[in-house]
Amino acid sequence: MISELVAAILIAVLAIYAIFAGADFGGGLWDLLAGGDRRGRPARQLIDETITPVWEANHVWLIFALVIFWTAFPVAFAAVMTVAALPLWLATLGIVLRGTGFAFRKEVQGLRWERPLGVTFAFSSLLTPFFMGTVVGCVAAGKVSLDGQHSTLAAWTNPTSLLTGSLFVAVCGYMAAIFLIGEAARRGDHRSKRYFRHRATLASMVAGALSIATVTELHHSNHALYEGLTGRALPLLVLGAACGLAVLALLALERSTGLRALSGIGVAAVVWGWGVGQYPTLLPGTGLTLANGSAPHATLVMVVAVFGAAGLLVVPGFLLLFRLQARQILSPTPSTRRAEQSAVHEGVDDVCERR
Amino acid sequence: MRKYGPVIGLPFSVEGIFFFLEAIFTGIYLYGWRRLGGWAHFWSGIPIAVSGIFGALSVMAANSWMNQPGGFTMKAGRIVSVEPLKVFFNRAAAYEMPHMLLAAYLVAGFGVASVYAVGFLRGRRDRYHRLGFAIPFVLAAALTPVEFLVGDTAARAIATDQPVKFAAMEYVTHTARDAPEYLGGVYADGHVYGALRIPGLDSLLVGFSTHAKVTGLDSVPPADRPPVPWLIHLAFDVMAGLGSLSLIPLLWLLLAWWRRRALPKHRWFWLLAAGAGPAAVVAMEAGWIVTEVGRQPWVVYKLMTTAQAATTNPGVIASLSAVIVLYAVLGVATILILRLLARRWRAGDEQEAAVPYGPPSTDASALGGEAA
Secondary structure, eight states: OHHHHHHHHHHHHHHHHHHHHHHHHHHHHHHHTTOSTTTTHHHHHHHHHHHTTTHHHHHHHHHHHHHHHHHHSHHHHHHHHHHTHHHHHHHHHHHHHHHHHHHHHHHOOSHHHHHHHHHHHHHHHHHHHHHHHHHHHHHHTTOOOTTOOSOOHHHHSSHHHHHHHHHHHHHHHHHHHHHHHHHHHHTTOHHHHHHHHHHHHHHHHHHHHHHHHHHHHHHHHOHHHHHHHHTTTHHHHHHHHHHHHHHHHHHHTTOOTTHHHHHHHHHHHHHHHHHHHHTTEEETTTTEEHHHHSOOHHHHHHHHHHHHHHHHHHHHHHHHHHHHHHTTOSOOHHHHHHHHHHHHHHHHHHHHHHO | OTTTHHHHHHHHHHHHHHHHHHHHHHHHHHHTTTTSOHHHHHHHHHHHHHHHHHHHHHHHHHHHHHHSOOSEEEETTEEEEEOHHHHHTOTTHHHHHHHHHHHHHHHHHHHHHHHHHHHHHTTOOSHHHHHHHHHHHHHHHHHHHHHHHHHHHHHHHHHHHSHHHHHHHHTOOSOEESOOEEESOEEETTEEESOEEETTHHHHHHHSSTTOEEOOGGGSOGGGSOSOHHHHHHHHHHHHHHHHHTHHHHHHHHHHHHHHSSOOOOHHHHHHHHHHHHHHHHHHHHHHHHHHHHHTTEEETTTEEHHHHSOSOSOHHHHHHHHHHHHHHHHHHHHHHHHHHHHHHHHTTTTOTTOTTOOOOSOGGGGGOSOO
């Protein structure tokens, strides 16, 4: 029973990570696709400003998920880390380079350095969710074997893995665009709002199509999971789809209230759907279940206790962080000032032109 | 992880909480600069310090457990029960936790102080630089004697808990009474060359008597000894030596304060103080070499060898090289960026004295936009 509880905690942490970090990674996607220096400026500015205070805290969820995974389900953890070593390395590389590019870009001056660092940040923002997606796909398709001695390409370059990787990137873009619509609205920036509304619509359609394709592909690659998804987990998938459609409708109606909540619930429903669909299997294709793959009782109790303590301590902290961020009390200083300065300059330019 | 994950994961999961708090409040503290009220900003920094302490203790719980594993029962190669408190507060935690926590404060204190000491040497002696030096330096210097006591206790405990590690640290070639203390020197084929030998001192330090018996490297077969005793011994000497040296500026400062109620003026004091920061980092790293290399060939002491724990994936050398190259590049880039910030900051000193993240450049090209 307690192993079910820990598995539920793990799925919950993954869902939270998908929502918050998804919005972060997606910021990199839109940064990459924002166009040239001048045209992409407002979008990049907004992304930079909104991500800066929260991106580090958002990514601690991943660490938490990994720690729970190895503590509570050590055999499965070791098998996944061994078989999917290469994509995990690439995802890690993305995490390191992303942070570096993001932090350094703020401090250098002049396009000569800002440009390569910005591209590093944006490109590695794609690298990480894509390769994490391939690892999830590798697990879902049952490509992890317990006696695997080394990483194989076949484990994560199968259609399920590649589809899941692409799905992750699309979902990140979707979450980021929805998040940025809200931020633009709060700043009264109607142009950026419209800009990200188009992108959110596009990304939600791509993500929806990729979700359907992934589930269909599971029909071949892991029939048991497919049956779970279309059976026991069907209500959750329907909920996810309904949320997606509701978001699309709101986007079409140009309404922004409820967008974030709906998109978050939608993504969480799909993550939970995966968990429920796979239950009680821990690692498809290995015979490893929650019953025979869990850590001893005392360890699981401790994990639950730690999660409870984390909830008591961390949730108020997060609420404070997001509240302050939403009220624009937290802001990356140089970037804001630069924006103010350039606004002044543009004003001067306007005046000059009129004369 | 496959085998001991349910045990060693516990301290790491506790660390997760503090990692979270640290990240959250770092975000608030850094980006709330001059936007939050003075006291609100101050209080937002307190959780960072507190979670830093408890996070460090959690990590040290995991590391000390590797040195003195306990708190679990095994049946047929599987862990069947765990006692979390015994895992967290294992035998080695009692000395490893305070030793590393103090080391962290020494590195931070001497590190920050040495920046201002360099400023002093360059002639910046305003109140800001005096305080910037005095606060961290006094903190670190006051903790140094405490670290000495803790380190000494730790070494004695290791002589009992992990005698082979201790034998490598002190070049105890064979178990004997009246063991000599070696300073420096190289160990090869069971012999010590080029060391300063002090008869009986090692026994005295371990058992408060020259007759105390000290366990030597010969107590275990060669395969169970650490592979490079000279590295462990020299790293231990470097750590203890640098720790002793850092007492000199402390005594100097005390003397100057006692006689004149002022910071010392002599150039040599400031050179020593400037060197104390890098020296503290070197001492800490040397300490890690002692404890980690000294535990070899074990990764979990006497239960699992490092070779058994290693990944079965090929290409370890390749991935290690890639990581080293990547971090070398990032390290160089970080130094360059910090220098750039310092230059820009100094150039902007007059208009904006207290901007935390560097004033904007007056360079027009910076206004061209963010990156592409």
